[in-house]
Amino acid sequence: MPAYEVVVDVMLKPEILDPAGQAVSNALPSLGLPVATALRIGKHVELVLDAPDEAGALAQATTMAEVLLSNPVIEDFRVRLA
Amino acid sequence: MTARIGVVTFPGSLDDRDAQRAVRLAGAEPVALWHGDADLQGVDAVVLPGGFSYGDYLRAGAIARFAPAMTSVVEQAGNGLPVLGICNGFQVLCESGLLPGALTRNQSLHFLNRDQTMRITSSSTAWTSDFAADQDVVIPIKNGEGCYVASEAVLDVLERTGRVVARYTGSNPNGSSRDIAGIANEAGNVVGFMPHPEHAVEDLTGPGTDGLAFFTSVLKSLVTA
Numbered sequence: 001m002p003a004y005e006v007v008v009d010v011m012l013k014p015e016i017l018d019p020a021g022q023a024v025s026n027a028l029p030s031l032g033l034p035v036a037t038a039l040r041i042g043k044h045v046e047l048v049l050d051a052p053d054e055a056g057a058l059a060q061a062t063t064m065a066e067v068l069l070s071n072p073v074i075e076d077f078r079v080r081l082a
Numbered sequence: 083m084t085a086r087i088g089v090v091t092f093p094g095s096l097d098d099r100d101a102q103r104a105v106r107l108a109g110a111e112p113v114a115l116w117h118g119d120a121d122l123q124g125v126d127a128v129v130l131p132g133g134f135s136y137g138d139y140l141r142a143g144a145i146a147r148f149a150p151a152m153t154s155v156v157e158q159a160g161n162g163l164p165v166l167g168i169c170n171g172f173q174v175l176c177e178s179g180l181l182p183g184a185l186t187r188n189q190s191l192h193f194l195n196r197d198q199t200m201r202i203t204s205s206s207t208a209w210t211s212d213f214a215a216d217q218d219v220v221i222p223i224k225n226g227e228g229c230y231v232a233s234e235a236v237l238d239v240l241e242r243t244g245r246v247v248a249r250y251t252g253s254n255p256n257g258s259s260r261d262i263a264g265i266a267n268e269a270g271n272v273v274g275f276m277p278h279p280e281h282a283v284e285d286l287t288g289p290g291t292d293g294l295a296f297f298t299s300v301l302k303s304l305v306t307a
Contacts, residue, residue, distance in 0.1 A: 016231060019191050071141055073184040074231060
């Protein structure tokens, strides 16, 4: 079976406070950098999956994201081919 | 017969020995349980201790949830086994679906370690029956991810059904929704609690003995069960 590189991005839901993102956002102007009007920090997971085709690889990654990589109470995820 | 209370040790658990000690001081026999062993050795209740199970990798409690011991805990909790999750144990209970909501990063981003005032708002759970109604207590907190979150609908249900077990008083240490320090499941046998009652069981080593009632409560619930 061919190997596919798949990326899962996990982000806190918009309504969940992201204190780490806020702290980084506040640090930008204090370093003389441009102000970010929004800044959120999430997790980026890179996977290599053996699957019959692209759809199969994406389906495997989606299952992983649903069961383990994200917590649906506080996080959303997006799955894509690298 | 002396009640036997299991304490599960995960890789990265910190407070398993303290929890065992609290169990002993309350008058029960502590039983050391191992995360990789699905056999709970017929214990009468289980404590999931504080710490950083599996290094808190991915999310606090996310990987501990898949331990063989947890499979048994989830199954037996459904049959009424009393389960207390302290700090990291609370995070594990939320990740495993035994309790609703999730624990997130403290709003201040700081790891907090201090004696904290709080009010026990439910004495109808297996772990809090020895408290008086709305009893004010002092119990240490030490957490980096103690900010309890859940949807407004879930929070409303928890409040309406008396499942908020404790609320922080004075200043809210971690930004927890509605000052929540602990919650229970519907049946009241499963309790998640962010502060550390096992660190408040002796005057010598803690701010007092307010935490001891968690462990004496469960003994009483076992006798009446």
